[in-house]
Amino acid sequence: MADDAILRGAAAGGMTLDELFGTVEQEWQDQALCAQTDPEAFFPEKGGSTREAKRICKACAVRDECLEYALEHDERFGIWGGLSDRERRRLKKQLG
Numbered sequence: 219m220a221d222d223a224i225l226r227g228a229a230a231g232g233m234t235l236d237e238l239f240g241t242v243e244q245e246w247q248d249q250a251l252c253a254q255t256d257p258e259a260f261f262p263e264k265g266g267s268t269r270e271a272k273r274i275c276k277a278c279a280v281r282d283e284c285l286e287y288a289l290e291h292d293e294r295f296g297i298w299g300g301l302s303d304r305e306r307r308r309l310k311k312q313l314g
């Protein structure tokens with residue numbers, strides 16, 4: 219529903235695709251649970267624990283959007299959508 223409304227609004231407002239995606243991106247990031255916690259937990263030192271970050275991701279409402287963003291943008295560092303860099307690379311391979 220929300221996406222439809224955004225699309226209609228964008229078409230009516232003569233927005234470019236970039237502007238439109240910028241808006242959608244912004245929307246999920248506004249709900250990012252990690253932004254309200256300790257961001258350092260999401261970028262642990264090499265060999266550091268990722269447990270706390272993953273625990274927060276599990277409760278995050280925009281986990282899917284976040285993971286999708288990280289996969290699309292080839293994010294190399296940190297925990298995104300509950301997955302570490304290594305786990306994201308594995309998932310990407312599986313997805314082909």
Ligand code: SF4
Pocket residue numbers: 249250251252253260274275276278279280281282284285297298299300
């Ligand atoms: S899924 Fe995790 S990393 Fe992504 S926005 Fe939510 S809390 Fe942050």
